[in-house]
Structures are given as C-alpha cells and as structure tokens.
Amino acid sequence: MNLEKTFKALADKTRREILNMLRDGPLSAGEISDKFNMSKATTSYHLSILKDADLIIDNKEKNFIIYSLNASIFEEVVGYIMNFLERDQV
Numbered sequence: 001m002n003l004e005k006t007f008k009a010l011a012d013k014t015r016r017e018i019l020n021m022l023r024d025g026p027l028s029a030g031e032i033s034d035k036f037n038m039s040k041a042t043t044s045y046h047l048s049i050l051k052d053a054d055l056i057i058d059n060k061e062k063n064f065i066i067y068s069l070n071a072s073i074f075e076e077v078v079g080y081i082m083n084f085l086e087r088d089q090v
C-alpha cells in the first residue's frame with residue numbers, strides 16, 4: 001500500500017463520493033459519470049487515481065468496465081490509523 005497515493009485519492013471530495021457510491025455495489029464508469037455533472041473524461045481521471053491508489057478494482061464485463069471497492073486496502077488504512085493512534089496514546 002502506498003499511503004501517499006491513498007491519502008491523495010481520499011483528499012478529493014468527488015473521489016470520496018465515488019467510493020461511497022461503490023459501497024452499494026459495483027458500477028460501470030457510465031453509471032458513475034451519470035451521477036455527477038462532469039464529463040466522462042473527468043470521471044475517468046478520478047477513477048484512474050482511485051485505481052492507482054488500489055482503492056478500487058476494475059473488471060471487464062463484455063463491453064463495460066465495472067468498478068468495485070477494494071476492501072482490503074480500506075482495512076490496511078484503518079489498521080495504519082489505529083496503529084498511529086495507539087502509539088500516540090502511549
């Protein structure tokens with residue numbers, strides 16, 4: 001896990017909203033783009049940052065790319081934060 005990439009990805013409100021949408025289940029890029037007032041290119045940009053940070057996974061299904069959360073990265077981030085907090089309290 002690259003914490004710098006992870007925190008950079010999480011720093012943007014739009015990307016956090018995309019992650020929140022994916023909590024309900026996998027979505028295509030088009031479905032994600034339709035929920036925002038932005039171009040498909042901008043949506044693709046945000047998805048590439050999330051993917052580069054390993055926060056999402058993409059799978060090809062026929063002519064579509066379907067995005068879903070990578071739960072293991074979230075577990076690692078929470079573990080890092082908990083470890084950080086525990087050290088701070090000692």
